[in-house]
Amino acid sequence: MAASPSPAPGAPAKPAPEPVVRLRGASLRFGNRLLWDGLDLDIAPGEFLAVLGPNGSGKTTMLRTLMGLQELSSGTVEVAGRPATRGSRQVGTIPQQRSFDDNTPLRARDLVALGIDGHKWGIRLGRAKMRKRVDELLELVGATSYAERPVGVLSGGEQQRLRAAQALADDPRLLLCDEPLLSLDLHHQQAISSLIHRQACDHGAAVVFVTHEINPILQYVDRVLYLAGGRFHVGTPEEVMRSEVLSELYGSPIEVFESNGRIVVVGMPETVTHADPQHRAHPLQGA
Amino acid sequence: MDLSEIWSTVFSFEDYAEILPLVSNSLIAGALLGLVGGMIGIFVMLRDMAFAVHGIAELSFAGAAFALLIGANVVVGSLIGSVLASLVLGLMGAAAKDRNSIIGVLMPFGLGLGILFLALYQGRSANKFGLLTGQIVAVDTVQLGVLAVCSLIVMVALVAMWRPLTFISVDPAVAAARGVPAGRLSVAFMVVLGLAVALSIQVVGALLVLALLITPAAAAIRVTSNPVLTVSLSVAFAMTSVVGGILLALAGSLPISPYVTTISFLIYVVCRLIAWRREKVRHTEKMAAMAA
Numbered sequence: 398m399a400a401s402p403s404p405a406p407g408a409p410a411k412p413a414p415e416p417v418v419r420l421r422g423a424s425l426r427f428g429n430r431l432l433w434d435g436l437d438l439d440i441a442p443g444e445f446l447a448v449l450g451p452n453g454s455g456k457t458t459m460l461r462t463l464m465g466l467q468e469l470s471s472g473t474v475e476v477a478g479r480p481a482t483r484g485s486r487q488v489g490t491i492p493q494q495r496s497f498d499d500n501t502p503l504r505a506r507d508l509v510a511l512g513i514d515g516h517k518w519g520i521r522l523g524r525a526k527m528r529k530r531v532d533e534l535l536e537l538v539g540a541t542s543y544a545e546r547p548v549g550v551l552s553g554g555e556q557q558r559l560r561a562a563q564a565l566a567d568d569p570r571l572l573l574c575d576e577p578l579l580s581l582d583l584h585h586q587q588a589i590s591s592l593i594h595r596q597a598c599d600h601g602a603a604v605v606f607v608t609h610e611i612n613p614i615l616q617y618v619d620r621v622l623y624l625a626g627g628r629f630h631v632g633t634p635e636e637v638m639r640s641e642v643l644s645e646l647y648g649s650p651i652e653v654f655e656s657n658g659r660i661v662v663v664g665m666p667e668t669v670t671h672a673d674p675q676h677r678a679h680p681l682q683g684a
Numbered sequence: 685m686d687l688s689e690i691w692s693t694v695f696s697f698e699d700y701a702e703i704l705p706l707v708s709n710s711l712i713a714g715a716l717l718g719l720v721g722g723m724i725g726i727f728v729m730l731r732d733m734a735f736a737v738h739g740i741a742e743l744s745f746a747g748a749a750f751a752l753l754i755g756a757n758v759v760v761g762s763l764i765g766s767v768l769a770s771l772v773l774g775l776m777g778a779a780a781k782d783r784n785s786i787i788g789v790l791m792p793f794g795l796g797l798g799i800l801f802l803a804l805y806q807g808r809s810a811n812k813f814g815l816l817t818g819q820i821v822a823v824d825t826v827q828l829g830v831l832a833v834c835s836l837i838v839m840v841a842l843v844a845m846w847r848p849l850t851f852i853s854v855d856p857a858v859a860a861a862r863g864v865p866a867g868r869l870s871v872a873f874m875v876v877l878g879l880a881v882a883l884s885i886q887v888v889g890a891l892l893v894l895a896l897l898i899t900p901a902a903a904a905i906r907v908t909s910n911p912v913l914t915v916s917l918s919v920a921f922a923m924t925s926v927v928g929g930i931l932l933a934l935a936g937s938l939p940i941s942p943y944v945t946t947i948s949f950l951i952y953v954v955c956r957l958i959a960w961r962r963e964k965v966r967h968t969e970k971m972a973a974m975a976a
Contacts, residue, residue, distance in 0.1 A: 464860075464861050465863075466860060466861070482863075483860075483861075483863040484861075484862050484863015484864070485863075488861070490857075490858060490861035490862075492857040492858060492861070493857075495857070497854065500729075500905045500906065500909075501730070501854055501909070502726065502729075502730070502904075502905050502908070502909050502910075502911055502914040503850075503854060503909060503911060504909050504910060504911075507910075507911050508854075508855065511847070511850065511851050511854070511855060511858075511859075512855075512858060512862075514847065515847050515848060515850065515851030515855070515858075515859060515862065515864070516847075516848055516851065516859070516862045516863060516864045517847055517848070518844055518845070518847065518848065519843060519844055519846065519847065520843055520846045520847065521847065546909075547909035548854075548909075549909070560858070563858060573861075
C-alpha cells in the first residue's frame with residue numbers, strides 16, 4: 398500500500414483529526430428495499446475511501462446522501478461538522494463521463510468556469526479574474542492545451558480532466574467521485590486518479606470514490622466500503638477484499654485472488670456482471 | 685402571371701420612402717423580437733426543445749383565434765394560450781420523452797381549436813390568415829406597448845437565469861451537485877419560452893415561429909463555441925432576419941413571413957457551409973500532421 402497521510406490501516410476507526418464525513422446509524426431504504434442500515438462511518442481528512450458493490454447496492458445513493466440530495470431514512474450524516482446540504486462549497490464532485498453534444502456552445506474553459514460560478518444568478522461579471530482562475534485550474538489538471546476547444550470534440554479522458562478542474566475549484570474538503578474512470582483509457586485513468594489522490598494528500602481532502610473496479614486506484618485506497626444486498630463491510634482493502642468477507646456479503650461463494658498487485662474476484666452473482674463490458678473486474682466469471 | 689410580374693410582386697421599391705415611416709412601429713417590434721428570439725433560441729437548442737416551441741405555438745394560435753372571435757386583444761389571447769401550454773409542458777413533461785408525447789397530443793388539439801374559432805369568426809379574413817403566417821405590419825401603438833413590455837420581461841428573466849440555466853442544460857449532474865434548483869428553473873424557463881413564442885407569433889405567425897426561435901441560434905452554434913459570441917451572432921442573425929424581412933416586404937405586396945424565413949434560412953445555410961469548410965481544413969491539417 399502506498400504511503401498515505403491517513404491513519405494507519407487497521408487502526409481503530411476513530412481517527413484523531415475531526416472527520417470530514419461522519420455517518421451515524423445511517424439507513425436508507427426505498428419502499429421495502431433496504432440499501433444499508435446502521436452505517437457508522439468516519440472519513441478523516443486525507444483519507445481515500447473506495448465504495449464498491451454490485452449495481453443497485455446504493456453506491457451512487459451514498460454519494461447523493463453526502464451531497465445532500467438524498468435524505469437518510471434514519472440516522473445522521475455530517476460533512477465538515479454540519480448536516481450535509483446541497484450545493485455545499487466544501488464538496489467537489491466528479492461525475493461519470495458523459496459525452497457532450499457535438500455542437501454544445503461551450504469551450505473547455507467555459508465548462509470549468511460553469512463549475513466555479515454556474516450556480517450564481519445573472520450573467521458573469523469580473524471576466525478577467527475568472528479567466529485567471531480558470532487558467533490556473535486548467536494548468537493544474539493538464540488541460541491548458543485544449544482550453545479553447547469546444548467541449549463536444551474532446552475525448553472522454555480530456556473531458557474528465559475538466560471535471561476534475563471543476564471539482565477542485567473550491568479546494569473542497571470532500572471530493573465525491575462517481576465512477577470517474579469509466580470508459581477512459583489506461584493513460585487517462587492514471588492521470589485522473591492521481592489528480593484525485595493529490596487533492597487528498599496535498600490538501601487534506603477526504604475522497605469518496607465509487608467504482609466497480611478497484612484495481613486502477615488500489616495504490617491510493619486507504620479503506621474500502623463494500624455494499625451488497627443491504628449489508629456492508631468497512632476496512633482496508635486487505636481486510637475487505639477477501640473470499641470470506643465477500644462470500645458473506647453476497648451470501649454465495651466468492652473467491653478473491655491477488656496477482657501482480659491486482660485483485661481478481663471470481664464468482665460474483667450476476668447483478669455485477671451485467672455491468673458495462675468495459676469493466677474487466679471479473680474476467681473469470683463463470684469459469 | 686409571368687416572371688416579371690411575380691418579381692414586381694415580390695420586390696417593388698416605388699413609394700418606398702413614403703411607406704417607411706408608416707411602419708416604424710413594426711420595425712421596432714421586429715427588432716425587439718429578433719433580440720428575444722436570438723437570445724432564447726440558444727436555450728431552445730441547448731435543451732433540445734424545438735418540438736416544444738412548435739407545440740406551444742399551436743396553442744398560442746388557438747388562444748389568439750379565440751381572442752379574435754370574442755373581440756378581445758389578439759396579443760393577449762396568444763400570450764394566455766402559450767403560457768398555459770408551456771406551464772402544462774413544464775409541470776408534466778420534465779423528461780424529454782414524456783414531453784414529446786405530451787406535445788404530440790396537445791399540438792393537434794390546439795390547432796383544431798384554433799381552426800374552430802376561426803371558422804366561427806365573421807370578421808376580415810386577412811386577420812385569420814395573419815395568425816398562422818404573420819401580421820406584424822398591422823402593429824399599432826398599443827400592441828407595440830404590450831410587445832415591448834413582454835420582450836423586456838423575457839430578456840430580464842433570461843439574463844437573471846443565464847448561468848444556472850446554462851449549467852443545468854449542458855451539465856445536469858454537476859449542476860445538481862452544486863445545488864442548482866433544476867426543476868424550478870426548468871418550469872421558469874418554459875414560462876419565459878411561452879412568452880417568447882407568443883411574441884414571435886405576432887411577427888411570423890404560428891406556423892413559422894421556428895424561423896425566429898431556432899434557426900438563428902442553430903446557425904450561430906454551427907460557427908462558434910464561444911458562448912458570448914454565440915449569443916451575439918444568434919441575436920444578430922435573428923434581428924437581420926426580422927428587420928430585413930420587414931424592409932423587403934414593404935417593397936412587395938406579400939406578407940412578411942416568407943422574407944423573414946428565407947433570410948433566416950440563408951444565414952443558416954451559409955453558417956453550415958462555413959462549418960463544413962472549416963471541418964474540411966481541420967481534417968486536412970490533421971492528415972498532414974499524421975503523415976509528417
